[in-house]
Amino acid sequence: MQEEGLDIQTAKNADHYGALIHHLAVVRNKRCLMAYMYNRAEIIRNLLWKIGHVLPQEIKVKLCNTEEEHFKNHSKALKNYMLKVEVDLTVDMVPPKDPYIKVRVIDDIGEGILLSDDKSANFALHSMHLLKRTDAEQFIAQGKMEELTG
Numbered sequence: 001m002q003e004e005g006l007d008i009q010t011a012k013n014a015d016h017y018g019a020l021i022h023h024l025a026v027v028r029n030k031r032c033l034m035a036y037m038y039n040r041a042e043i044i045r046n047l048l049w050k051i052g053h054v055l056p057q058e059i060k061v062k063l064c065n066t067e068e069e070h071f072k073n074h075s076k077a078l079k080n081y082m083l084k085v086e087v088d089l090t091v092d093m094v095p096p097k098d099p100y101i102k103v104r105v106i107d108d109i110g111e112g113i114l115l116s117d118d119k120s121a122n123f124a125l126h127s128m129h130l131l132k133r134t135d136a137e138q139f140i141a142q143g144k145m146e147e148l149t150g
Contacts, residue, residue: 044071048078051141052090088134096133103136104128107144 044067047059053075060068082089109123115135123129123139128148139145 040067041070045074047071048075049090052138053079054138054142056142091134091137099133100130101133101136102128102130102148103140103145104148105139105145109139109144 044063047055048071051059055063055068055071063071078089105123105125105127108125111122111124112120113123114120116132121129121131123145129136136145136147140147
């Protein structure tokens with residue numbers, strides 16, 4: 001090193017600062033990745049409240065295996081809790097004015113669907129029904145029914 005005209009102390013300082021900059025960059029990248037992972041997990045947890053316990057295929061395709069597993073575990077934990085306290089937390093947060101709503105079937109759901117009052121219904125394409133809000137919520141969230149207002 002001395003033949004090249006470099007000072008040993010200057011070279012040590014340059015190596016030290018280079019290693020420090022590399023370490024700080026690694027720590028920053030780790031923080032960014034952890035924030036991204038936390039954000040994804042939060043979005044997946046919020047999906048349960050928006051669309052229910054069943055993931056639609058177009059969303060499922062965009063998730064990796066661990067994210068699907070996280071959704072299933074979160075859903076299972078919430079179901080167990082709701083069974084324990086005997087309250088369905090996934091229905092509307094604001095109390096409805098009427099327990100029944102008028103809906104139209106957008107996607108053919110089929111026949112023999114069991115409702116909460118132990119009756120079965122035929123949900124053919126474009127048919128209209130007056131259902132309990134709790135029965136229709138899951139189909140509305142999945143995009144298979146739409147609520148008719150007015």
